[in-house]
Amino acid sequence: MNIDNKLDLLKQIKEVDAPPFLLTRIRQQIANLNNVEAPVKWKWAFAASAILILALNVSIFFKSDETTASTGKNTEIENVVKSMNLTNSNNLYNE
Amino acid sequence: MVNDAQFEDIYNEHKKLVYNLCLQYVLNTEDASDITQEVFVKVYQRHNRHDPTLASLKTWIYRITINHCLDFLKARKSKKRFGFISSLFHADSNEPIEDASNVDHPGIQSEDKEAMQNLLLIIQSLPENQKTAIILTKIEDRPQLEVAEIMNTSVKAVESLLQRAKQTIQKKLTETEGL
Numbered sequence: 001m002n003i004d005n006k007l008d009l010l011k012q013i014k015e016v017d018a019p020p021f022l023l024t025r026i027r028q029q030i031a032n033l034n035n036v037e038a039p040v041k042w043k044w045a046f047a048a049s050a051i052l053i054l055a056l057n058v059s060i061f062f063k064s065d066e067t068t069a070s071t072g073k074n075t076e077i078e079n080v081v082k083s084m085n086l087t088n089s090n091n092l093y094n095e
Numbered sequence: 096m097v098n099d100a101q102f103e104d105i106y107n108e109h110k111k112l113v114y115n116l117c118l119q120y121v122l123n124t125e126d127a128s129d130i131t132q133e134v135f136v137k138v139y140q141r142h143n144r145h146d147p148t149l150a151s152l153k154t155w156i157y158r159i160t161i162n163h164c165l166d167f168l169k170a171r172k173s174k175k176r177f178g179f180i181s182s183l184f185h186a187d188s189n190e191p192i193e194d195a196s197n198v199d200h201p202g203i204q205s206e207d208k209e210a211m212q213n214l215l216l217i218i219q220s221l222p223e224n225q226k227t228a229i230i231l232t233k234i235e236d237r238p239q240l241e242v243a244e245i246m247n248t249s250v251k252a253v254e255s256l257l258q259r260a261k262q263t264i265q266k267k268l269t270e271t272e273g274l
Contacts, residue, residue, distance in 0.1 A: 003265045009211050010233045013202040018114035019128055023106055026135045033136070 097142040113160050119230045120164035122198045134160050157245045165223050217267045225260035228253055
């Protein structure tokens, strides 16, 4: 049989009605989407963690200020660099 | 966002189109209902993004429906692919099996029910674009120009897709009839 004749079989498929309850279900789903809100516990947990992170950042910021202000530590680092022959020069293997 | 009265008008005007198109893709009333529901929720949410100068509301709804159906079929296919693995862990996992007995299409009422179910299963196994071209032209009876607009392509491309789809269907029909 010709393929077009075979495919013409598909024209016999009848159009059917959508289920009657569908609109109610769609409305319900839309209403649920509009009402989605984070639980109060989550909001408090989020606020607490944000404050904690902020506090940590501030404390680290002030601590790092103190360490850079103290010059004693810098000389210690310089001594280590000299003793280990560490250099930022591109001249490799001390040629 | 669209108001309730407008949405109800859109729903009433397009519900048959969306539900029937879903049925042609998924061949199952339950899944077709679920996808129709998702399509209209999306229409509600994204109505303000629809640009009437680019595509008519009907074309836009056609595109949303087709995309949802193809996504659903992809998900079903991957579920089937990993069905064996998941069945090792979950004894009750039910992988979908695509045979004529699983087709639940209330629009098929002819005497050649089995032949039509087999034909629909062959169409379902086609590549996405060929499947869409065949469904829109042969089942939905849309003109090629409209199909090209829905698929965002040229009429020539639609003709070519139809030609390739017909060749594949012919080949698969010969194989099944030869068995």
